[in-house]
Amino acid sequence: xxxxxxxxxxxxxxxxxxxxxxxxxxxxxxxxxxxxxxxxxxxxxxxxxxxxxxxxxxxxxxxxxxxxxxxxxxxxxxxxxxxxxxxxxxxxxxxxxxxxxxxxxxxxx
Amino acid sequence: xxxxxxxxxxxxxxxxxxxxxxxxxxxxxxxxxxxxxxxxxxxxxxxxxxxxxxxxxxxxxxxxxxxxxxxxxxxxxxxxxxxxxxxxxxxxxxxxxxxxxxxxxxxxxxxxxxxxxxx
Numbered sequence: 001x002x003x004x005x006x007x008x009x010x011x012x013x014x015x016x017x018x019x020x021x022x023x024x025x026x027x028x029x030x031x032x033x034x035x036x037x038x039x040x041x042x043x044x045x046x047x048x049x050x051x052x053x054x055x056x057x058x059x060x061x062x063x064x065x066x067x068x069x070x071x072x073x074x075x076x077x078x079x080x081x082x083x084x085x086x087x088x089x090x091x092x093x094x095x096x097x098x099x100x101x102x103x104x105x106x107x108x109x
Numbered sequence: 110x111x112x113x114x115x116x117x118x119x120x121x122x123x124x125x126x127x128x129x130x131x132x133x134x135x136x137x138x139x140x141x142x143x144x145x146x147x148x149x150x151x152x153x154x155x156x157x158x159x160x161x162x163x164x165x166x167x168x169x170x171x172x173x174x175x176x177x178x179x180x181x182x183x184x185x186x187x188x189x190x191x192x193x194x195x196x197x198x199x200x201x202x203x204x205x206x207x208x209x210x211x212x213x214x215x216x217x218x219x220x221x222x223x224x225x226x227x228x
Contacts, residue, residue, distance in 0.1 A: 003155065032213075034212055034213040034214075036212075036213065036214040036215070038156075038215070045205055045218040045219065045220055045221050046156065046205075046215070046218060047218075048214055048215060048216050051210070051212055051214035051216075052212050052214070057216065089155065089156050091156075091158075091213075091214075091215070092213075093213040096169045097158070097169065097171065097172065098158040098161075098171075098213060099158070100148075100155060100156040100157060100158060101155070102155055103155040103156070
C-alpha cells in the first residue's frame with residue numbers, strides 16, 4: 001500500500017498563510033473526491049479538519065481550506081495562529097482501501 | 110455525543126494475537142451510513158489504516174495486513190473489535206478506533222491505546 005507524499009515540515013509566521021501538499025496517484029487522489037485532512041497535536045487523537053476535498057466539519061475554523069488538482073490535494077491555513085502548530089495528515093479513498101499521507105509538521109515561528 | 114473507547118492488552122508477546130475492542134457510547138453502532146475503523150500509529154511515525162467494517166458487516170482491510178487482520182462487530186454490546194495475528198515488534202503502535210462517514214472521512218476517534226509487542 002502506498003502512502004501519499006507530503007512535505008515533512010512547513011513553517012510560517014503568525015498571520016501568514018501556508019499550504020501543505022499531498023501527492024498521490026491516479027488510483028487514489030486523482031480518482032476520487034474523497035480526500036480528508038487531519039490535525040494531530042502531540043499525544044492526542046487526530047481531528048478531522050477537511051473532508052470531500054474542501055468541506056469543513058461544523059466547528060472547524062474557516063481559516064482552513066482544501067483543494068485538489070489532478071493527483072495532488074492541498075490544505076491551506078490562512079491567518080496562521082500558534083494553536084495551528086501540529087502534525088497534519090491527508091487521507092484518500094483508494095477503492096475499497098484508504099491511504100494516509102506521510103504527515104507534515106507545521107511550525108509557527 | 111457519540112464517543113469511542115479502546116480497550117485491550119497493552120503488551121503482547123511476539124507471534125501471539127493482538128486483541129482490542131472499541132466500545133461505542135452515545136449512539137448505536139448499527140446506525141446506517143457509517144463504517145467502523147481501526148487505524149494505528151507507530152511511535153514517532155505516521156498514521157496507517159488497518160481496515161473497517163461497514164454497517165452491513167462487509168469488511169475491507171489494508172492489503173499489507175489482510176492475511177493477519179480480522180475486524181468484527183458485536184451489536185448486542187455496541188462494540189467492534191480488532192484481532193491481529195502473528196505480531197512482531199513492527200506492530201508496536203498506538204491503535205485508534207474511529208467512525209468513518211460514507212465519504213470516507215474519519216469524523217470521530219477514540220483516544221487511542223498503546224500496544225507494545227515484546228517478550
